[in-house]
Amino acid sequence: MKFVDEFRDPAAVQGYIKAIANIVTRPWQIMEICGGQTHSIVKYGIDQLLPPEITLIHGPGCPVCVTPAELIDQAIALAQLPDVVLCSFGDMLRVPGTSLDLLAVKARGAAVKMVYSPLDALKMAQENPDKQVIFFAVGFETTAPTTAMAVYQAEKLGLKNFSLLVAHVLVPPAMAAILSAPNCQIQGFLLAGHVCTVMGYQEYEAIAENYQIPLIVTGFEPLDIVQGIYLCVKQLEEGRSHIENQYHRVVQAAGNPTAQQLVTEIFETVPRIWRGIGEIPQSGFGLREKYAAFDASRKFKLDYAAVTPPQTSPCISGEILQGQKKPKQCPAFGTSCTPEHPLGAPMVSSEGACAAYYRYGGSISPRNEVVNKSN
Numbered sequence: 614m615k616f617v618d619e620f621r622d623p624a625a626v627q628g629y630i631k632a633i634a635n636i637v638t639r640p641w642q643i644m645e646i647c648g649g650q651t652h653s654i655v656k657y658g659i660d661q662l663l664p665p666e667i668t669l670i671h672g673p674g675c676p677v678c679v680t681p682a683e684l685i686d687q688a689i690a691l692a693q694l695p696d697v698v699l700c701s702f703g704d705m706l707r708v709p710g711t712s713l714d715l716l717a718v719k720a721r722g723a724a725v726k727m728v729y730s731p732l733d734a735l736k737m738a739q740e741n742p743d744k745q746v747i748f749f750a751v752g753f754e755t756t757a758p759t760t761a762m763a764v765y766q767a768e769k770l771g772l773k774n775f776s777l778l779v780a781h782v783l784v785p786p787a788m789a790a791i792l793s794a795p796n797c798q799i800q801g802f803l804l805a806g807h808v809c810t811v812m813g814y815q816e817y818e819a820i821a822e823n824y825q826i827p828l829i830v831t832g833f834e835p836l837d838i839v840q841g842i843y844l845c846v847k848q849l850e851e852g853r854s855h856i857e858n859q860y861h862r863v864v865q866a867a868g869n870p871t872a873q874q875l876v877t878e879i880f881e882t883v884p885r886i887w888r889g890i891g892e893i894p895q896s897g898f899g900l901r902e903k904y905a906a907f908d909a910s911r912k913f914k915l916d917y918a919a920v921t922p923p924q925t926s927p928c929i930s931g932e933i934l935q936g937q938k939k940p941k942q943c944p945a946f947g948t949s950c951t952p953e954h955p956l957g958a959p960m961v962s963s964e965g966a967c968a969a970y971y972r973y974g975g976s977i978s979p980r981n982e983v984v985n986k987s988n
């Protein structure tokens with residue numbers, strides 16, 4: 614298949630592995646920001662092919678995984694209101710809130726539906742004028758334009774029965790938070806190619822400059838990833854810290870200005886709590902005042918109080934999402950926590966690191982065993 618097979622060519626991948634081995638002179642720790650890249654790395658065993666000097670750290674790039682339990686509890690409370698249909702992506706329905714997930718609430722009779730797009734939820738609202746349709750909007754900047762389009766169209770259509778519970782999160786503030794942590798040992802980043810397709814990569818220049826760190830816009834196929842690692846290691850070895858675009862067949866520096874314009878029209882940046890990490894300033898999208906009528910958290914008065922999640926769970930998803938530990942270092946991995954009975958979001962989502970390790974058997978080699986030596 615064009616644009617797929619050539620990026621899975623084992624000989625080409627091995628060529629870059631050799632090229633990395635030829636230039637590396639000391640240990641380097643590189644974080645891939647996106648859960649899709651984590652899945653490729655574990656699925657194709659890329660971490661095991663690399664020279665021992667290179668440690669890959671899995672980042673928080675799974676929006677379902679970082680959605681806080683408090684927001685899921687809010688979605689559950691909304692789903693239980695009369696005449697409400699709560700819609701979201703399939704992964705989101707299985708992520709535990711404080712005590713339940715949305716599928717459990719559906720089993721008890723609430724109208725919870727899986728959709729593939731916010732535009733499906735919009736259509737549902739048009740076809741069911743007697744129902745209030747709420748879309749639980751989750752995703753990075755990649756999916757924000759589609760969510761924004763749903764609100765834009767709902768307004769044009771004069772729909773009064775469509776709204777959003779917004780959980781969109783943004784990559785650059787999360788990277789800045791990770792890099793600002795006192796024990797951070799990350800020396801290079803593979804940026805998420807799909808996020809940069811929408812947003813471009815000019816906004817990352819300040820991060821490369823402020824933290825003196827190489828950032829490589831990288832795709833998702835095995836060859837993309839080893840090329841991205843090669844470019845990152847080359848910069849590190851040469852003492853450079855710039856943005857480079859490995860994924861130039863898709864990503865342009867300015868991204869997609871039309872999509873950005875739509876997102877800016879509908880959303881503004883707001884503080885957002887990241888599961889297992891805490892609040893990161895200006896790291897989420899919220900609806901602008903002009904579109905407040907489409908904000909489910911303002912539209913519906915909930916008899917709801919945020920509950921602090923219990924501390925008894927063995928889940929270490931916070932450390933997994935910050936790249937401080939690998940899934941197999943969790944005592945519950947593969948025993949009390951499996952994709953059938955997940956204790957935490959990284960085991961649920963198709964982009965979650967725990968699910969990737971469970972599915973593909975990722976291992977912790979000695980070089981990867983303790984990523985953050987201070988923990």
Ligand code: SF4
Nearest residue numbers: 928929943950957967
């Ligand atoms: S294996 Fe399960 S319990 Fe452990 S960190 Fe991952 S999701 Fe949480």
